Structure formats: structure tokens, C-alpha cells
Amino acid sequence: MLEFNEKTNLLERTELVYPLQDVSEPNLYRNLFSYEEIPKIAFNHRHVPINMPKEIWITDTTFRDGQQSRQPYTTEQIVHLFDLLHKLSGPKGIIRQSEFFLYSKKDRDAVYKCLERGYEFPEVTSWIRASKKDFEMVKEIGLKETGILVSCSDYHIFYKMHMTRKQAIDHYLAIVKECMETGVRPRCHLEDITRADFYGFVVPFVYELMKLSEETGIPVKIRACDTMGYGVTFPGATLPRSVPGIIYGLLHHARVPSELIEWHGHNDFYRAVNNASTAWLYGASGVNCSLLGIGERTGNCPLEAMVIEYAQFRGTTDGMDTTVITEIAEYFEKEIGYHIPPMTPFVGKNFNVTRAGIHADGLLKNEEIYNIFDTEKLLNRPCRVAISNTSGLAGVAHWINAYFGLRGDKALDKRDEIVVKVKEWVDAQYDEGRVTVITDEELEEVTLKVAKDLNRTLE
Structure with missing residues (x-):
């Protein structure tokens, strides 16, 4: 099928349907991920075009992923950091959203207090388990969007969930529909996308989500989660590790608009910032970060780093108050008691x-x-x-x-x-x-x- 792309002013071939490959045995990409060896980076020399969206923004996971690797923040600390995120975000709301856990009273109290602030940005969203009870909790609190875990690699589908790919898709679609029925926008977290069979599972699944979105009129966000930090940005690198390839495939083959694509990466191989920047460059409007990069294992992409990256790409801070980055660092050290390595860019004691x-x-x-x-x-x-x-x-x-x-x-x-x-x-x-x-x-x-x-x- 040929379609005229108004952004490139070219006729482009688009494949609207990639059928699900419901394999009987998991595809673990052992040629890339031999567990006894350091993972390999392979190349097929296929290149995709840079496709920077008209608008780009940052979302925050400090109070969700950031709390999975450290002592939980107090309610007061969460609210104070949320205030600082709002101040840093500026009048245009470059820090678009912040996601929260809802399971403890402390977390729910923090959500209510942050909602009471009445800020447009960051919007308060949640991350929940895929259950009707949790959806009702989101609705009761009054949140408009929630994240849902939809693991997409065969490592997770076969070994953690003990399902086939078809069973996993049916399960996920049912969950998303339940979420929509409660009046909440779903944000699907495609866990472990950099080890997933991209055209055999990810594209057909996400395309079904886009059809569901079109039928209901409810936007479905796609968060591409580089859970293990395997993503690479090198031109011509193969899927599933290619960040440009993943973003291009979501846009071009799964038909996801840029404003519904978000990148969430970890720093296991020192690539969190570069991968997030590349996701922007190739068509994702959102990059998901945490303050100081605090998160699971080696952490997430540092939010303060992407504030500086934004200014480098756009040539302007668009009203963000970058001095708040120092306020945040001082609060972490003096009030929370978190030690920032002194050589850390922008926030470390010795960075300049x-x-x-x-x-x-x-x-x-x-x-x-x-x-x-x-x-x-x-x-x-x-x-x-x-x-x-x-x-x-x-x-x-x-x-x-x-x-x-x-x-x-x-x-x-x-x-x-x-x-x-x-x-x-x-x-x-x-x-x-x-x-x-x-x-x-x-x-x-x-x-x-x-x-x-x-x-x-x-x-």
C-alpha cells in the first residue's frame, strides 16, 4: 500500500498488517543474548529516517520506578519534589506528567495532596496492576490516565506469565478494554521491548491497540520500555536492540502517532540518556525519566539530563527554570539524605x-x-x-x-x-x-x- 507522507512529501509504502506469529517456542534471540556472554550488537545496515516530532516533552517516574530502588519517600517529600517538578517544568509544561503508586496510604495521601495543588503540569497519573479493582481505585481518586504493564518479550510471556503470544494479546486487550470502561486513558507499558519479537508480536499487538483506540475514541499511549537497557542507537543496528528501528516501526507499521509514543529506558549499559534523546529524534514525543536517574538497578534516564537535552535540541528552555535542578539536588542531599556521586553531570558537587x-x-x-x-x-x-x-x-x-x-x-x-x-x-x-x-x-x-x-x- 502507498500513502503520501505530508512530513516527507513522498509516497511511502506502508504495511498495515503484520500477523501475529504465535510460535510454540520462545524466541530468545540467543544469537544476541547468550546469557553466559556479554550481549552482542548486530547490524543489518538498514537505516530509518530521523523524524523529530513537532512537540517533545518529558514525563516523570520518580514516585513509581524511582521508589522501586530506594527507601520510599515520605508524603511530604513527594509533595515537595512534585512542587519542584512543577516549578522546573515552566509555563509550557515541558514536564508533562508524573506517575504514582496507589497501593499504600502514604502514596494515596501524596496523590491527593499533589492533586490539591491544582497544577496543569505535571499531570498526576498512576501505575497499577492489571485488575478491575485497581482501575476502580484510579477512577475513585479522579485520575484520567494510568499505566498498565503489558510485557512483550518471550522471556516474560513464556517464562513469567506462562502464556502463548496469542493468550498474552487476548489477556492484554481485555485489560485495556476494562480500563477504558472505567473512563480512564490506558498507557500500555511494553516491558522488555528490546528483547521482544518486534514484527512477530509487538507490531501486531500495538496495531490492535490502535484499532481499539480508533473504535472507542480513547487514546492509548504506548510506552516502549527498555527494561534491561539493551537499546542501542547505532545506525544500521538490528532489531530488537535498535532504538531508531523500534520508534520507526511503532510509527510506520503499528501506526502510532508521535504524541502517543513514549520511551522509558534504563542505564545498565550507560546508554539511558543517549537512547532517550534518540527516541525523540526518531519520532517519540515523550521520554520517561526520574529525578537523578534513581530507579531499578542502574536507574532510569535522569530527568535533569533530558531538560538540558531539550534545550540543546530546541535551542531554548521554553520557560523551564533550570536553576530548580540545583534546588532538587540540594533537597535530595540535605533533606532526603541521598548521596549524589560528586562527578554526576549537572547535579554532582564537582561537576563544574x-x-x-x-x-x-x-x-x-x-x-x-x-x-x-x-x-x-x-x-x-x-x-x-x-x-x-x-x-x-x-x-x-x-x-x-x-x-x-x-x-x-x-x-x-x-x-x-x-x-x-x-x-x-x-x-x-x-x-x-x-x-x-x-x-x-x-x-x-x-x-x-x-x-x-x-x-x-x-x-
Whole structure:
């Protein structure tokens, strides 16, 4: 069948029907996933076109997937983080939705309190088990959308659910229909899509979901879940690991519009951010993330990373308040007690701190030389230098002013007595044979002691 694509202005062949391949034995892709070996990346050199949607956005799973790998958040913590997500999202609602568990009283209390905020964005949605009782709970609370787990690889269908592919599709469609009957929009989470038989199961199943959506007038979202982080972005890589191939197939063969496609990826192979960005590039409007990337095993795609990716793709933040990223990081560390690895981009304590002596010298002369962007303006995080025996008075003064947030008239000159005495302490350390960089903790302690001895305050 040929159809005219208004986006490419070309006649394109479209296959509207891929029949279900109801195999008797599971397809485990043992040529790619031999459990005793590191998974293989194979290529068939088939390329699909970049197809960036008109609109792209971020959705949040901090209070769902993010709670599966750590001590549960308190109700107060959830509400505060939800407020920060709203503030970060900006007037255009780039952070479109946030999903919640509903099973404990604490989680339900948090949902009610977040709903009371009256925010348009992020919209509060849920994640539930596939049962009529749970659907009724969603309806009772007043939520308009919920996620439903629909595992799609033969690993899950045969070994976890003990079903055939046909039985799994029948089961899933019945669940989705029940959800629709309660007046709730279904969001189908295609678990383990990067190990699934894409044309033998995923496309025929999703196409049935699209037909159901057309019949009822109720949109059905498709969340492509890279549950194990197997997705790759290399041009010409084969399915089921190809992120471009998956998104293209959902759009072109399963006929899912971009606004109903969402990518959810894990970071097992260090690819969470790249895979999410690629999903955007090839036609998914939504990418699902969690704050700081906290989630199952190695975690999800960090939400703050995709805020920065959005700005890089669009050339604008579209009103997002990126300084909130630092507020979120500080809240996690100071109030929740979560330790952020110091080298973590955008949120780690040392992400914009230079330790190399030659870099520090360049940074002191012009911070653009070694700072990725104006981190003080965009993240409320001025760049800093680490102090060593080559830092000099100017380096020590720069560190103190940046670390303690001293600006304008409150900033210390390199000739200030506090700076001089801290520099004398640093020199003494290296005179005694030290070879490592002075840590922030040591400098903080020494600087505060010097200020106290001089009856000075650093504020």
C-alpha cells in the first residue's frame, strides 16, 4: 500500500498488517543474548529516517520506578519534589506528567495532596496492576490516565506469565478494554521491548491497540520500555536492540502517532540518556525519566539530563527554570539524605569544578575556557577550582567566593586576610610533602576557623 507522507512529501509504502506469529517456542534471540556472554550488537545496515516530532516533552517516574530502588519517600517529600517538578517544568509544561503508586496510604495521601495543588503540569497519573479493582481505585481518586504493564518479550510471556503470544494479546486487550470502561486513558507499558519479537508480536499487538483506540475514541499511549537497557542507537543496528528501528516501526507499521509514543529506558549499559534523546529524534514525543536517574538497578534516564537535552535540541528552555535542578539536588542531599556521586553531570558537587592546575589557571582568566556553559546563570552553580600548591592567592579567593556564595561587595579580594591565612595553610600542607588536591571539606573547615579567629563571618 502507498500513502503520501505530508512530513516527507513522498509516497511511502506502508504495511498495515503484520500477523501475529504465535510460535510454540520462545524466541530468545540467543544469537544476541547468550546469557553466559556479554550481549552482542548486530547490524543489518538498514537505516530509518530521523523524524523529530513537532512537540517533545518529558514525563516523570520518580514516585513509581524511582521508589522501586530506594527507601520510599515520605508524603511530604513527594509533595515537595512534585512542587519542584512543577516549578522546573515552566509555563509550557515541558514536564508533562508524573506517575504514582496507589497501593499504600502514604502514596494515596501524596496523590491527593499533589492533586490539591491544582497544577496543569505535571499531570498526576498512576501505575497499577492489571485488575478491575485497581482501575476502580484510579477512577475513585479522579485520575484520567494510568499505566498498565503489558510485557512483550518471550522471556516474560513464556517464562513469567506462562502464556502463548496469542493468550498474552487476548489477556492484554481485555485489560485495556476494562480500563477504558472505567473512563480512564490506558498507557500500555511494553516491558522488555528490546528483547521482544518486534514484527512477530509487538507490531501486531500495538496495531490492535490502535484499532481499539480508533473504535472507542480513547487514546492509548504506548510506552516502549527498555527494561534491561539493551537499546542501542547505532545506525544500521538490528532489531530488537535498535532504538531508531523500534520508534520507526511503532510509527510506520503499528501506526502510532508521535504524541502517543513514549520511551522509558534504563542505564545498565550507560546508554539511558543517549537512547532517550534518540527516541525523540526518531519520532517519540515523550521520554520517561526520574529525578537523578534513581530507579531499578542502574536507574532510569535522569530527568535533569533530558531538560538540558531539550534545550540543546530546541535551542531554548521554553520557560523551564533550570536553576530548580540545583534546588532538587540540594533537597535530595540535605533533606532526603541521598548521596549524589560528586562527578554526576549537572547535579554532582564537582561537576563544574576543575582540578587540573592548567585548567584552573585558564578558568581564573576566563571561565568560558573550561566551563560547559554559564552554570551560575542556568543552574545557580558557579564554577569552582580545586586548590593545590599552584593555585595562588587568586585561586584561593576564587574558591572561597564560589564555595560560600560571596558576590559583589561581600566577595573577598585576593589580598584579604582570610585569603592570605588560608593560602598559608595550603602552602604548609605541600611543604610537608602532600601531593594531592585539597578537598572542599578541608578548605571549608580551615576557612571557617580562620574567619572565626579573625571575628569575621562568611555571608
